[in-house]
Amino acid sequence: MNRPRPVPQDRPRIVVGISGASGAVYGKRMLEILREMEVETHLVISNAARITIASETDFTPADLERIATVTHSNKDIGASCASGSFRTVGMIVAPCSVKTLSEIATGMTSSLLARAADVTLKERRRLVLMLRETPLHLGHIRSMAAVTEMGGIVYPPVPAFYARPATIQDMVDHSVGRVLDLFDLNSGLSHRWQGLQAQAD
Structure with missing residues (x-):
């Protein structure tokens, strides 16, 4: 007799990459x-990100590592998240530099961050890149x-002013919430547009 296969009960797992672009606060908030949503996170921080974190924030890479479930060295090409057999719901790069975008676009996988993103694409999982660069030249746009x-989503963290943000934290939270929406994870951070009449009320 054929028995139904059991439904896996493991909690969602997402790879979070933090590259050297300005905006490490997006990765931290993510x-x-x-963590609050009890999603298992596998963190990869690039070398450039460590420099950016030191220059524009009051937190350290060690602070981020304490928040993540698991941290992998960007040099560790043999890490679990470097393999497609390692099950995840996808990957978020927050923020994503043009260098990282270009590596992913061309299949250059010399770092774990780029390799994990490449794996996400080849396994047809969701990849979201919070690209931080402006203005853009043609090479950026082609990447x-x-x-x-290839199936990835480029999500520049552009502020949504209809949400009437009062602080930088409001703007960061809205972008983080909208990215998590793409994984069907309702964080409660996003201001939901209800139409002009509801906005007026």
Whole structure:
């Protein structure tokens, strides 16, 4: 007699990459919210990100590592998240530098961050890149198009002013919440548009 296969009960697992672009606060907030939601996080911090974190924030890479469930060295190409057999619901790079975008777009996997993103794409899982760069030249746009054609999502953290943000934290939270929406994870951070009449009320 054929028995139904049991439904896996393991909690969601997401890889979070933090690259050297400005905006490490997005990665930190992402980790905090995912921890609150009891999502297992596997963190990869690039060398450039460590420099950016020191120059623009009051927290340290060690602070981020304490928030994450598991931390992997960016040099560890043999890490669990480097393999497609390691089950995840996807990966978020927050923030994503143009260098990291370009590596992913061209399949350059010399670092764990780029390899994990490549694995996410080849396994047809969700990859979201919170790209931080402006203005953009044609090379940037072509890399964005290449990643999109491969199934990735380029999500620049552009403030949503209809949400009437009062602080930088409000703007960060809204972007983080909208990214998590793409994974069907309702963080409660996003201001939901209800139409002009509801906005007026």
